[in-house]
Amino acid sequence: MKIADAIAYAEKNGVDLVLIVPTAQPPVCRAIDYGKFCFERDKREKEAKKKQVIVKVKEVQLSCRIEQHDFETRVNQAKRFLSEGNKVKAVVRFKGREMSHMELGREVIDNFVSACAECGAAEKKPVLDGRYMSVVVSPLKPEKK
Numbered sequence: 353m354k355i356a357d358a359i360a361y362a363e364k365n366g367v368d369l370v371l372i373v374p375t376a377q378p379p380v381c382r383a384i385d386y387g388k389f390c391f392e393r394d395k396r397e398k399e400a401k402k403k404q405v406i407v408k409v410k411e412v413q414l415s416c417r418i419e420q421h422d423f424e425t426r427v428n429q430a431k432r433f434l435s436e437g438n439k440v441k442a443v444v445r446f447k448g449r450e451m452s453h454m455e456l457g458r459e460v461i462d463n464f465v466s467a468c469a470e471c472g473a474a475e476k477k478p479v480l481d482g483r484y485m486s487v488v489v490s491p492l493k494p495e496k497k
Contacts (some may be wrong), residue, residue, distance in 0.1 A: 358383065409439045409488070414464065416444060416456040423460075427467045434471040434491040443486045457485045465489060 353361075362369040362383045370389055373380040382389075410433040412426050430440045442464050444457040461478045465487060472489040479486055 405437065407437065407439055409441050411441045411443060412464075414442060414444045414460055416446065416450050416453065416460060418460060423463070423467075427464065430464070430468050430489065431471045434468065434489065437491055439475075439491070440468070440472065440489045441486055442489065443484050446483045446485070451483065454480070454485070461485060461487050 358369055358381055365383060367383045368386040368389075370382050370384055370386055371379060372382050410430075412430050412433075414423070414426060418426075426442075430442070433440050442461060444460055446454070446457060450456070458478060465474045468489050472491045475488045475490050477487070
């Protein structure tokens with residue numbers, strides 16, 4: 353339909369001519385009430401925003417010489433974070449001469465990942481960045497019944 357005919361049709365019926373898809377050839381327009389159109393568009397956007405899940409990354413710090421009870425406390429914290437749907441970044445900081453014993457830090461991280469296996473899985477292998485070795489554990493997908 354020509355533009356002039358579409359404008360005349362919209363005026364005759366008491367509605368607005370709204371441009372829906374400006375990039376199409378020819379451009380797509382609809383003869384509707386503009387206020388109602390805006391209301392429905394905003395409503396759809398709100399629904400989409402409600403369904404969005406925001407994932408935060410929580411950090412748990414460990415050391416090479418961490419004691420068993422402290423380790424278990426950190427694991428429990430991580431499990432709680434994972435059950436809430438957040439990712440957990442486990443970081444081992446090396447102090448002084450601990451840099452020459454990287455295998456101890458890797459062992460602590462491997463124990464941490466295996467302790468959190470029921471709630472989450474490591475995204476990739478531990479990464480060494482300066483004096484820090486870290487791994488990101490993401491929550492497991494809930495099984496559908």
